[in-house]
Amino acid sequence: MAYDTQFLLGLYRQMVLIRQFEERVKFLFLEGVMPGTIHQYQGQEAVAVGVCSALEAQDVITSTHRPHGHALAKGLSIESLMGELFGKVTGCCHGKGGSMHVGDLEKGMVPAIAIVGGGVPIATGIGLSFKLRQEPRVAVCFMGDGATNEGAFHEAVNMGAIWSLPVVYVIENNRYSASTPICQTARVERLTERAHAYGIPGVTVDGNDVLTVHEAAQVAVERARSGAGPTLLEAMTYRITGHSRRDPCLYQPEEERKQALAEEPIGRYGAWLLAEGTAEQAALDQARAEVDAEIEEAVRAAQAAPAPAPEAALEDVFA
Amino acid sequence: MARDERVFCIGEDIGIPGGWGGAFTVTLGLEQDFRERIIDTPISEAGLFGVALGAAIMGLRPVADVQYGDFLFCAMDQVVNQIATMRYMSGGKVTVPLVMRAPVGATGRGAQHARNPEAIFYGIPGLKIVCPATAYDAKGLLKAAVREDNPVLIFEHKLLYGSKGARAETEALDASSEVPEEDYVVPLGEGIVRREGTHVTVIANLLMMHRALLAAERLAGEGISAEVIDPRSLVPFDWELVEASVGKTMRAVVVEEGPRTGGIGAEIAASLAERMSDYLLAPVGRVASPDIPVPFAPPMEEFYRPTVERIVEAARGVVVGSGG
Structure with missing residues (x-):
């Protein structure tokens, strides 16, 4: 498939933005400057970027406890994310959500759902609303491999299937549910084998190849938008950072980790862009420098922003 | 439902032709007038409450019901962690106009179709809760709940559904009262x-x-x-x-x-x-x-x-x- 150079470079920039954002956040966190806990996305960037680049602005995603990458890929501003991570009033949830609940429905992202599997029924309901209103919109449900062992997953994917809803269920299989390897908790080799049980297509792709993810997502999104129903899309990837704060990943075998680092999506895609002659090294360096500058500005703004008044905690329970 | 096309019902056995209109006939026959808006689900309580939430945040007004209040526990993550917190977590940006209905009360069915779980939900911030005791209030509170921009949980007592009809309970009480034909609401929070x-x-x-x-x-x-x-x-x-x-x-x-x-x-x-x-x-x-x-x-x-x-x-x- 032939792609526009701007589009290809855009994917690179998006992935680098997520990686650099996460690295900066990790540093701020380890410095003790940032409150709370964090679940980071390093290594999985090709999934969020590949899928979201196949969506329209009016499409809606649900996310997980590991949502920063999805948020940036769906178009939330760096400032509103960084503000939320710092618990400031400038955050996308005014400091009431935090790292695990970032989102902005105006941008097509439901506040992230940090109960594993909890977002699957919600994304299904969003799809139902599109179908009832005959709107040509699509809901995308991001989830981890662990979510496929939750009852909510089975209940909701089945409902999406029987009603032919415009939903794409995306499993980011990073091979670990926290520290437990998925091979220990599922007998099937590919989690998409479960799609057969619901009578919908299941597609497993290399989740570290952004164009492969993009193309698979496009097929699934088109299918959903056309009224043909949901797809279960599994993107094989790897988390090259801890599950959450200060996790040294001692459960990831050395060899496996080494290989995963060699296959991480940004290095791979950058090398491909260079080999194809799509971009010069200077262009890639410039993209990195630009996002670094934007991130620094967001950190500065977030640190300077006012903290919410403690008693503002009492607001927003009800409309 | 006639007044507002955003309203739809979702639940188990609620609109199957020849069925019962829900476990206690509350939605009986509605599918004849609103086929597209009476959605029968699989036996999947967590799924259906989450689906209702997803539809609610996109601007529809779902009325989700369980056959027995006890089954709410199957949907507990959605009700407590998702429905009750969604608006708050969003910093007040997301609105959740969602009605949930649950029949309660002991009626000769043993321990799992009998509970009065009101107190459990009473302690969950983010949910409004109503308990109609008369036919007049059942209509007025339901209408108020459907028009409310927040999640409302309606507990209905099985012995107050009626002493007549196919699903009448043996010890049912006559809770009938004058129910005006016209549109009225019983405001939430008014005793x-x-x-x-x-x-x-x-x-x-x-x-x-x-x-x-x-x-x-x-x-x-x-x-x-x-x-x-x-x-x-x-x-x-x-x-x-x-x-x-x-x-x-x-x-x-x-x-x-x-x-x-x-x-x-x-x-x-x-x-x-x-x-x-x-x-x-x-x-x-x-x-x-x-x-x-x-x-x-x-x-x-x-x-x-x-x-x-x-x-x-x-x-x-x-x-x-x-x-x-």
Whole structure:
């Protein structure tokens, strides 16, 4: 498939933005400057970027406890994310959500759902609303491999299937549910084998190849938008950072980790862009420098922003 | 549903032609007028409540129901972690106009189709809760809930659904009342004085409200004047009405069908102790079920649920013990 150079470079920039954002956040966190806990996305960037680049602005995603990458890929501003991570009033949830609940429905992202599997029924309901209103919109449900062992997953994917809803269920299989390897908790080799049980297509792709993810997502999104129903899309990837704060990943075998680092999506895609002659090294360096500058500005703004008044905690329970 | 096309019903067995219109016929025949908006689901409570939430945040107004209140526990993550928190987590940006309906009360079905779980949800911030005791309120509160921009959980008592019809319960009470044809709402958070009195305020809803009225009748024969208040909503709670009443009677008894520990009565009694200590002549009385699962055998079930006699005894105790 032939792609526009701007589009290809855009994917690179998006992935680098997520990686650099996460690295900066990790540093701020380890410095003790940032409150709370964090679940980071390093290594999985090709999934969020590949899928979201196949969506329209009016499409809606649900996310997980590991949502920063999805948020940036769906178009939330760096400032509103960084503000939320710092618990400031400038955050996308005014400091009431935090790292695990970032989102902005105006941008097509439901506040992230940090109960594993909890977002699957919600994304299904969003799809139902599109179908009832005959709107040509699509809901995308991001989830981890662990979510496929939750009852909510089975209940909701089945409902999406029987009603032919415009939903794409995306499993980011990073091979670990926290520290437990998925091979220990599922007998099937590919989690998409479960799609057969619901009578919908299941597609497993290399989740570290952004164009492969993009193309698979496009097929699934088109299918959903056309009224043909949901797809279960599994993107094989790897988390090259801890599950959450200060996790040294001692459960990831050395060899496996080494290989995963060699296959991480940004290095791979950058090398491909260079080999194809799509971009010069200077262009890639410039993209990195630009996002670094934007991130620094967001950190500065977030640190300077006012903290919410403690008693503002009492607001927003009800409309 | 005729008034607002955003409203739809979602639940199990709610609109199957030849079926029952939900476990208790509440949606019977609606599918004939609103086929697209009566959605029958698989037996998937977590799924259907999450689906309702997803549709609600996109601007529709779902009415999701479970066949028995006990099944709410299958959907607990969605109700408690998702539905009740979504608006808050979003910093007030997301609106959740979602109605949930759940039949409650012991009706000869053993422990898993019988619970009165109101107190469990009473302690979950982010949910509004209503408990209609009459046909008039059932219509008015449902309409108010559907028009509300927040999640509302409606607990309906199985013995108040009606004493007639295919699914009538054997011990059903006649809760019928004049129900105007026209459009009206019973605002959330507005209680009502069901019977005026001067010696003791009896606070009760759902089936217990009817038993409290019977108890008040008997108490009157003993010269004790009981005021019966039906709060109708648990969240928000009509403290103004209750305080005005207790300010007058200076005594209160709370009646509930659920178990005593951690019950609605515990919360109301504690709040009254804080708010009305200058007025109360006696500790607030509590009438509730014992802390046991709901039993099956009819004599045991009868023993479990507060009777008119127990309400009479509690009210009498509070009044006589404080010089009334």
